Amino acid sequence: MGRFIPLSIPNFEGNERKYVDDAIDQGWVSTGGAYITKLEEEMAKFLHTDNVSACQSGTSALHLSLVESGVKPGDIVLVPPLTFIAAVNPVKYQFAQPIFIDCDDSFCLDPVKLREFCENECDFADGKLTYKANGCQVKAIVVVHVFGNMADMEAIMDIAHKYGLKVVEDSTEALGTHYTSGKFAGKYAGTIGDFGAYSFNGNKIITTGGGGAVTSNKSETVDHIRFLSTQAKTDPHYYIHDEVGYNYRMTNLQAALGVAQMEELPEFIRRKQVNYDKYAKLFENYELAKLIPFREGTSSNKWFYSLEINRERITVEMREIITKLQDKGIQTRAIWGLINEQKPYLNEITYKLEKAPYYAERILNIPSSTQITDEEIEYVASEIKKLFEELDNGKK
Numbered sequence: 001m002g003r004f005i006p007l008s009i010p011n012f013e014g015n016e017r018k019y020v021d022d023a024i025d026q027g028w029v030s031t032g033g034a035y036i037t038k039l040e041e042e043m044a045k046f047l048h049t050d051n052v053s054a055c056q057s058g059t060s061a062l063h064l065s066l067v068e069s070g071v072k073p074g075d076i077v078l079v080p081p082l083t084f085i086a087a088v089n090p091v092k093y094q095f096a097q098p099i100f101i102d103c104d105d106s107f108c109l110d111p112v113k114l115r116e117f118c119e120n121e122c123d124f125a126d127g128k129l130t131y132k133a134n135g136c137q138v139k140a141i142v143v144v145h146v147f148g149n150m151a152d153m154e155a156i157m158d159i160a161h162k163y164g165l166k167v168v169e170d171s172t173e174a175l176g177t178h179y180t181s182g183k184f185a186g187k188y189a190g191t192i193g194d195f196g197a198y199s200f201n202g203n204k205i206i207t208t209g210g211g212g213a214v215t216s217n218k219s220e221t222v223d224h225i226r227f228l229s230t231q232a233k234t235d236p237h238y239y240i241h242d243e244v245g246y247n248y249r250m251t252n253l254q255a256a257l258g259v260a261q262m263e264e265l266p267e268f269i270r271r272k273q274v275n276y277d278k279y280a281k282l283f284e285n286y287e288l289a290k291l292i293p294f295r296e297g298t299s300s301n302k303w304f305y306s307l308e309i310n311r312e313r314i315t316v317e318m319r320e321i322i323t324k325l326q327d328k329g330i331q332t333r334a335i336w337g338l339i340n341e342q343k344p345y346l347n348e349i350t351y352k353l354e355k356a357p358y359y360a361e362r363i364l365n366i367p368s369s370t371q372i373t374d375e376e377i378e379y380v381a382s383e384i385k386k387l388f389e390e391l392d393n394g395k396k
Helices: 016-026 036-045 060-067 091-095 111-120 153-163 219-229 251-284 318-327 355-360 374-391
Strands: 051-056 074-080 097-101 122-125 128-129 138-145 165-172 194-198 212-216 233-234 289-291 305-311 349-351 363-366
Touching: 016 036, 036 212, 036 251, 051 060, 051 219, 051 251, 060 165, 060 194, 060 212, 060 219, 091 097, 097 111, 097 318, 111 122, 111 153, 111 318, 138 153, 153 165, 212 219, 219 349, 233 289, 251 289, 251 305, 251 374, 318 363, 318 374
Parallel strands: 074 097, 074 138, 097 349, 138 165, 165 194
Antiparallel strands: 051 212, 122 128, 194 212, 289 305, 305 363
């Protein structure tokens, strides 16, 4: 294959090698070291929050958030169906029950259906929201800012406050996304709810290889999360543990990479936004697919770009589209399979799923790396159009 344009790959243009070599030279390579503290401080400064705890992954950040939210076996957590399964698996780690609420046109949790569920399917008394069908308490909401698109947090937080629910913001794809207007103007994804979880997986806007981070609206809560993530060691000399802890701490080597990436984050966001606009012009008024917009009143990191395929005219399976584009040297992917349709979740409760299955059949993610060139963007758009026109069953 002469060329290959990947979907989303890491970008190491700065001090990554310098800082990692420094960590190695110092001998601090595991779950202690100055780079971990530095990364936490730089993230807190960037997000305008008081405290951040670096951890092993975005999944561990979500799990620790649910632990700290008091989610216990049998409790209910309201979750989205159209996202990566890692957003929901931590609910199972707590032996709690996920209930899947539909998404809106941003792919994020639909606050209208969320409110309807709380009002019509639950009872609220003595500060507790209980699901009528089984009497179990609803404890929390997991809100995913899908592809860097901010959810409708004003509406969601109003519902959460009314019913005393904890809000965990899965911001694993949305580092840098923030509101520019409204009640939460200036607030970043992950700093509005009770908890915010971030991921530094290799395909995210910045990476530490693996790794993640978590913040909270209470600094002391982040301190406790950090304590839990290091095996809850109360006395470091005698290895006394008063709580069940986790091996969820980030390593200093990962953090060294992360510190360098944080230095580049504003530039990465700028490139993502500029490249999105280039795609938008190329697909403007195109009948066979449209580029999904990001929520008004926000500045998104535009991590991933999504095409909605016109299924009235393009009816072949998504796998065929992905394979044919792969043959052209273009890596694409379908949006995730709905979580409620995965084997571990087939018996879970769903609520008014309409848009989630609609978009699951129509969304194609296209190359969005920060180092993609103008020529590559034009090639991607051109080859997608050529393919769609070949597959168009609406031709006269």
